[in-house]
Amino acid sequence: MLEIKNITKIYDNTVLALNNVSFTVPRGQFLAVVGLSGSGKSTLLRCINRLIEPTSGQIILEGIDVTAAQPDELRRIRRRIGMIFQHFNLVLRSPVINNVLAGRLGYTNPAWSLLNRFSKGDMEMALKQLDRVGIKDKAHVRADELSGGQQQRVGIARALMQEPSIMLADEPVASLDPVLAHSIMQYLEQLRDEGITVICSLHFLDLVQRYADRAIALKDGNLVFDGSPSEIDDKRFKEIYGEEAQRIG
Amino acid sequence: MKKSSPSFIRILGRIALVVAIIIIYAFGLQVTKVDLEKPQEAKRQEQLTNILRGLAHPDLVEYEIDRVIIDTPILVPCDGPAPPVAPAEPGPVISLSTNCAAPGEKIIVSGSGFEAGEDVYIYFVPFAQNADSEIELKLANSAVEVGDGGSFAKEVTLKRDRISEQVQTVRAVVNRQLGSPAPSTGLKETWNKIVETVFLAFIATTLGVIFAVPVSFLAARNLMLEVTSNFTRFMASLAVMPVGAWLGYSIFKGLADYGAQFVGAKPAGEAFLWALLPLVGLASVQVTAQTGNAALKAVRRWLVSGLVVAVAVIGFSMLGQLGRVAGLEWKQTLGDWSFFGNLVLIFSDVIVLGLPALGAFIGLFMLNPVINRILEPLLPKLSPAVGKVLAVGFAVLAGAVLFGVVAAALNWFYEFGNLSDVVAVPAVIGAVAFAGLAVAFDPHRPIPTGMFVYYVIRTIMNTFRSIEPLVMVVAFAVWVGIGPFAGVMALGLHTIVALGKLYSEQVENIAAGPIEAVTATGANRLQTIVYAVIPQIVPPYIAFTLYRWDINVRMSTIIGFGGGGGIGFLLSQNINLLKYRQASVNMIAIAIVVASLDYLSAKVREKIT
Ligand SMILES: Nc1ncnc2c1ncn2[C@@H]1O[C@H](COP(=O)(O)OP(=O)(O)O)[C@@H](O)[C@H]1O
Ligand SMILES: [Mg+2]
Numbered sequence A: 001m002l003e004i005k006n007i008t009k010i011y012d013n014t015v016l017a018l019n020n021v022s023f024t025v026p027r028g029q030f031l032a033v034v035g036l037s038g039s040g041k042s043t044l045l046r047c048i049n050r051l052i053e054p055t056s057g058q059i060i061l062e063g064i065d066v067t068a069a070q071p072d073e074l075r076r077i078r079r080r081i082g083m084i085f086q087h088f089n090l091v092l093r094s095p096v097i098n099n100v101l102a103g104r105l106g107y108t109n110p111a112w113s114l115l116n117r118f119s120k121g122d123m124e125m126a127l128k129q130l131d132r133v134g135i136k137d138k139a140h141v142r143a144d145e146l147s148g149g150q151q152q153r154v155g156i157a158r159a160l161m162q163e164p165s166i167m168l169a170d171e172p173v174a175s176l177d178p179v180l181a182h183s184i185m186q187y188l189e190q191l192r193d194e195g196i197t198v199i200c201s202l203h204f205l206d207l208v209q210r211y212a213d214r215a216i217a218l219k220d221g222n223l224v225f226d227g228s229p230s231e232i233d234d235k236r237f238k239e240i241y242g243e244e245a246q247r248i249g
Numbered sequence B: 001m002k003k004s005s006p007s008f009i010r011i012l013g014r015i016a017l018v019v020a021i022i023i024i025y026a027f028g029l030q031v032t033k034v035d036l037e038k039p040q041e042a043k044r045q046e047q048l049t050n051i052l053r054g055l056a057h058p059d060l061v062e063y064e065i066d067r068v069i070i071d072t073p074i075l076v077p078c079d080g081p082a083p084p085v086a087p088a089e090p091g092p093v094i095s096l097s098t099n100c101a102a103p104g105e106k107i108i109v110s111g112s113g114f115e116a117g118e119d120v121y122i123y124f125v126p127f128a129q130n131a132d133s134e135i136e137l138k139l140a141n142s143a144v145e146v147g148d149g150g151s152f153a154k155e156v157t158l159k160r161d162r163i164s165e166q167v168q169t170v171r172a173v174v175n176r177q178l179g180s181p182a183p184s185t186g187l188k189e190t191w192n193k194i195v196e197t198v199f200l201a202f203i204a205t206t207l208g209v210i211f212a213v214p215v216s217f218l219a220a221r222n223l224m225l226e227v228t229s230n231f232t233r234f235m236a237s238l239a240v241m242p243v244g245a246w247l248g249y250s251i252f253k254g255l256a257d258y259g260a261q262f263v264g265a266k267p268a269g270e271a272f273l274w275a276l277l278p279l280v281g282l283a284s285v286q287v288t289a290q291t292g293n294a295a296l297k298a299v300r301r302w303l304v305s306g307l308v309v310a311v312a313v314i315g316f317s318m319l320g321q322l323g324r325v326a327g328l329e330w331k332q333t334l335g336d337w338s339f340f341g342n343l344v345l346i347f348s349d350v351i352v353l354g355l356p357a358l359g360a361f362i363g364l365f366m367l368n369p370v371i372n373r374i375l376e377p378l379l380p381k382l383s384p385a386v387g388k389v390l391a392v393g394f395a396v397l398a399g400a401v402l403f404g405v406v407a408a409a410l411n412w413f414y415e416f417g418n419l420s421d422v423v424a425v426p427a428v429i430g431a432v433a434f435a436g437l438a439v440a441f442d443p444h445r446p447i448p449t450g451m452f453v454y455y456v457i458r459t460i461m462n463t464f465r466s467i468e469p470l471v472m473v474v475a476f477a478v479w480v481g482i483g484p485f486a487g488v489m490a491l492g493l494h495t496i497v498a499l500g501k502l503y504s505e506q507v508e509n510i511a512a513g514p515i516e517a518v519t520a521t522g523a524n525r526l527q528t529i530v531y532a533v534i535p536q537i538v539p540p541y542i543a544f545t546l547y548r549w550d551i552n553v554r555m556s557t558i559i560g561f562g563g564g565g566g567i568g569f570l571l572s573q574n575i576n577l578l579k580y581r582q583a584s585v586n587m588i589a590i591a592i593v594v595a596s597l598d599y600l601s602a603k604v605r606e607k608i609t
Helices: A041-048 A071-079 A096-104 A110-114 A120-132 A148-160 A178-193 A205-211 A234-241 B004-031 B042-056 B185-218 B231-260 B268-288 B294-333 B335-381 B384-414 B419-440 B449-465 B469-480 B484-508 B513-520 B525-562 B567-576 B580-608
Strands: A002-011 A015-025 A030-034 A056-061 A081-084 A166-170 A197-201 A214-219 A222-227 B061-074 B093-096 B106-112 B119-125 B152-157 B168-183
Touching: A002 A041, A015 A041, A015 A056, A015 A214, A015 A222, A030 A041, A030 A178, A030 A205, A041 A056, A041 A166, A041 A197, A071 A081, A081 A148, A081 B513, A096 A120, A096 A148, A096 B525, A110 B525, A120 A148, A148 A178, A166 A178, A178 A197, A178 A205, A214 A234, A222 A234, B042 B580, B061 B093, B093 B168, B106 B168, B119 B152, B168 B185, B185 B449, B185 B484, B185 B525, B185 B567, B185 B580, B231 B294, B231 B335, B231 B384, B231 B419, B268 B294, B294 B335, B384 B419, B449 B484, B469 B484, B469 B525, B484 B525, B513 B525, B525 B567, B525 B580, B567 B580
Parallel strands: A030 A197, A030 A214, A081 A166, A166 A197
Antiparallel strands: A002 A015, A002 A056, A214 A222, B061 B168, B093 B106, B106 B152, B119 B168
16 A cells, blocks of 8 residues: 655755645555646656655555665665656666666675676566566667657556566557557556556546546546546546646547 | 047047057067068078978888999009900999099090999099008089980099009099898888887877776766765865874885885795784784674774785785896896886786885775764764864864975975974964864854865866976976887876866766666666766767877977987977988878877777777
8 A cells, every 4th residue: 555645845945846745555556647848747757766755754565664774775676766857767788687687686695787797587577577467589789769648658668577466557658659559558457456556647638537547636646536537527637637628539 | 429539539530440460460470570581581591492302201211222433544644554444344344534634634434334313423533552541532523314325424633632553543432322222211110110119109099098987076066066965074084184194105105115015135934924914913803703792893803904905015015026126127027028027027027116105095085984874974963062172173184284295295396404394383383273263163063075075176177287298208208218108198198188177077067867777776876876877977988998099199299309308209300310211201201190090090089980
């Protein structure tokens, strides 16, 4: 279970990106985060694994206070939180397999990993994850030779190397061809079915309604909706996205 | 019409501007002593001609010279019968209009059987008791050129003061080139110096790169921005780092000296036994502390690692000392392979000099994480009062240490007086000042330590970067003597700061996404750098290294003008000695080396990008 308690984030003492946001995610739920650009979705997701330091509030993951963790403990917590990104965030010049193995760094002996040595078990696991996302044959090509959809699969494989109990996904399909979106979303759905909590920010409401168990909405850093995706009717939609917004999905 | 006054002011302004420009140029031409009369003076033009002709005739090859001498007898003054002339042999011969003449008389020297176009020098050889004391006096100021038929005739005036009752000699000399051309001495010298130059650039670049890479990480804003601390921890670090450096230095120096005494000084067997001592300690710790609680185990771990380090330092110190002895020996005895002895000597010196420095370095950075590791979890748990006391305590220490160190450094430069007297007052002032800071600031106030380091390193780099290597080398030449080593040091130092800056800009340009992603997996900082930063910077680093190598080759060709060895040193000497033909060879060599390495590195750069 993940508890977000009164999280506030103020950038540079001026920009209020999250304003006292609280919610709880039970284990194995697919939670969609929606909202306009700049509403604070990315900030929220990054506060959960403290890529961004929240200004105040608490994050409790399975009873452990993430916000109070010291660096060593924080790294141990992060191992259990997978993350995929809108722009995939691969090391483009490195081979795919190295990108995937990077997901294992939290578990490996730092000295060995600095020499680019991974255990046989880790290597096998990396190939297995690549197989799972259907690009095992690409293991030794450079990441920049892959298409966007393939790169995002590498991103998923990297996150899976962490054996996560939570998967954070920050607009995972926003820079992909819409027809590729579903294949990526289906991998996330599978993870949810395996008991991994998925927290995914999304732009398109049709994806939310098709994949998410629950949706929360942010507007200017405030939590303005928390409920089932099907509850987002036209009135709610206008509340979240503003009066001028047109529903397209 | 009413508007005339603003435009009048504008015209006045323009006139003032023109006048100002004229004054600036007039002054500039005055101070730079531009003088178009000078280059036209006959003397200057002759000098220019000399230089240009010299440069146009590079001293590349030389021949073995055969000095062909043709003598004919003459009696001066003509107090007796003319001396008999030997019968003509095959080859060049000369004859005189008279073989018996008065001092100062004009005679005609004619020759035949010479080669057309060659230069003949005509001398008068006064009578000498033996051949060794023979001297040649020029009869004609310049060489006589042999005509098409192989003959010449030249009127010369006999010396007035060279009179003798004995038969004297008129001599014709031609210098004939023998055999095939061989490289001249100047060319050989040039070759040696060019090799020196290229290696000078090579070693300086290598050294520069080795140091510039770590420096570039410390000078990259995007990496350093995230390194933060809080007030108490920052004060603790400030207090602890100089102490750590001093401790590390002292411990390593002590251990190294302990190891060094065995080499040469004591019999090998005894030395071996003494050297075993720390190993025995290590083993005994291992044996005695097999069990125990966590604390005991931690203590044992520390002891063991400490002893391992101690054994390593002692071992390396002995190795270094042995290497020095061996290196010196081999340098003398290995003949052609003596450069290998030199390598051993240099490496050994690096070990011997480097051990205490390494100790200082480890101490500088070891104690800091240790104290942070203790304080980081501890601080949030402390009550505000205790936290404040701790902050003030560390601040007092930090202020005292910081001001003390600065005072000691200033004392070294300006020699104020006795070290302990000079340091005491600033240390107290520092302690009080920092205690004030600690009272004023919240102990948890975040401190951007990373940016602090960033600005310090940037400032140092910008300062040194603005000093040209050609200027730096003057200082190094004073320190280590004129020669390529001074050049290596100057170029190396400049390479560190220049490349450090270029590299760090590359780090700042990398994509942040992969760093974020790798951090999110739970990787530590070093792993993040290795997996997310380094793969991104390798290509630009190689490109900039090659670019710097280019610059270093160019610089190394002139660093000799400042005392840095290499071809530049030879060139400056040749110019000063007016040996323009040799200087010409040097310049040609420089042009070839620079152009070909330019081409080479362009090719390599094409390959990697
Ligand atoms: N590093 C930052 N510094 C300052 N302001 C930021 C930073 N990152 C995001 N913001 C601001 O915080 C708000 C929320 O941004 P973000 O979390 O990226 O929203 P979303 O992901 O929903 O588009 C925006 O107003 C944005 O401008
Ligand atoms: Mg975003």
